[in-house]
Amino acid sequence: MKAILTGNLSRRTVLGAGIAAAGTLAMPAVLRAQDKSLKVGVYGGYFKKSFDSHIFPDFTKATGIAVESVAEPTGEAWLVQLEQAAKAGQAPADLSMMSQTTTLKGQATELWTPLDTSKFKHYGDLLPRFVNKYPDGRVAGIGAVAWWITLVSNTDAFKEAPTSWEAFWEADKKDKLGLLALASNSFLLEVTAKTFFGGTDMLSTDEGLDKAFAKLAEVKPNVRLWYRDEAQFEQALKSGEIPMGQYYHDVTGLAIADGFHVRSTFPKEGGIQDSGNWVLVKTSKKVDEAHAFIDYMSQPSIQGLMSRKVGTQPTLKKDVLDLTPAEFAAVSSDIEPIIPRYDLYTSKADEINQKWTELIVG
């Protein structure tokens, strides 16, 4: 489900996510006709369903603001639509979920209304990585949902849980790994940098990037599948056909609950933390309502509810949450995460993409 956020899901693209999205756009789910209203763009499918049933009705009850949820198409298409609409003075949605890279791209054209953080009661409790700022410090987005990509393995094939991302490089993993197919959704450059070179800062220089690419090239013989499509890998992981790889922590949790012999491990270098923001498009006139919504969403109780019902990681500090240790462990870890270098995928996007494609195809 998380690949929807990063917009990297060929299966859903193929199965007509566009059609589904268009269908839902035509029939927005108006929860209650009221004077105050807010259009919220949510990624179609699992997220929209979860938000429509667990979040929006209570928000309307608490604030009197009716929510019209809009299914966003995947990938950067929504950003493009918002940009085009903004030029015409329109706002297809007031608030939208935006991946980190697209938030940055929207910043370039000042598409997001800077948010007034004094209106958020729990602003101080947000983890710093869930506050997206313009270069001059104005706040462009606040964390909406966050999830993990972790080291997953089949428990029949590997009795011992791996402890480090280094497992991918080991000789006995030949032709046994399933990895995400793109630099910008696998974040394997960051993993390589953190695992072997002490941190992702090295990726800022061209020499550092080259070193990371060279190290990553060593993993290639071990990779059986470079997947764009979640279902492709999930099936193979469950059956043991491809017994190890990187995958979404929450979906793996669902598979474990269903009795499949798989496990998700937070390696000692940290799991990969990806997330999406709430952003307010500049043409929206619902500035107050939008702030009320973000404020509501950033409450510890709502973040706890999201973790329990939707399986997302809370955006707030652990000590303000009402999650039990077991509930927290199900959606997060105390190990310092690997935070993707989103800036690279805007500033050096083409260069990295070219090198990456040549690395895996060549």
Added chain:
Amino acid sequence: MRREPPKTAADYAPLAFPALMLIVFFVVPFSIMIAVSFFKRDPAGFYKPAFVFDNYARFLSAFFGEVLGFSLMLAVTVAACCIVIAFPFTYLLTRRPRRVQTLWLVGLLSVLSLSEVIIGFAWSTLLSRTAGITNLLVAIGLMDQPVALLPTFGAVLTGMVYQALPYTILVLYPALVRLDPTLTEAARTLGASPVRAFFNVTVPALRNTIVATLIMVFVFALGSYLLPQILGRPRHWTLSVLITDQAIYQSNMPFAAAMAVFLVLISLSLVGLTLLVGRRENAA
């Protein structure tokens, strides 16, 4: 009814609808694509109208040359395999009673209802180590242990041939049904074996149909982007896969458009060349 050349503007009126459809659904989108292929890419945003050759320049490299070469080779191989399998099959099918023909054709049509996704996943299961056909071979003692038959070039080829074969048969069928049976009868009377009659009479008589079918399957296979991803390794990815990457995942529409224009031009020129060679041979 006598055919007269159109004289007034009204005589051309029936052309208006197809022409309009062609313009709306082909000329306009294709022109937009050509225009976008010259636009300037903005990595931090989307693209800006401009007239630059950067996108074409990036494509002209050994790397993309190899990918293009592989895509063309794959499409030609798929087309050739389909013809080699489908032509004798369809020929024999047209010799069967009407009822049998209908049953086969309904079966083939039902295969067409399967989407590329379903075909891809079905074959990936069939060729897998854990649930695939090698398990059957182990069960009957032909193999020691099950092996994975994918990701391989063979798996990609199998999937794509499976997908294109019904089209091939359905295109060949009308021509083979209409083929005058007296041609083969004459060949047989003159002493040719059935196989010889097939290759020396039936095949040459339908050469134009075969070439047209080859071209159709070639173009069909060239656009495939899902099966190479599901059944192959990255080195078996076609240019269409990389175009999708650029358009959907990198938001690099200008570069994706440039690659697509290039692919269209190359395949059009190959098709043109084939037709040209065919015409010359026909004239000779």
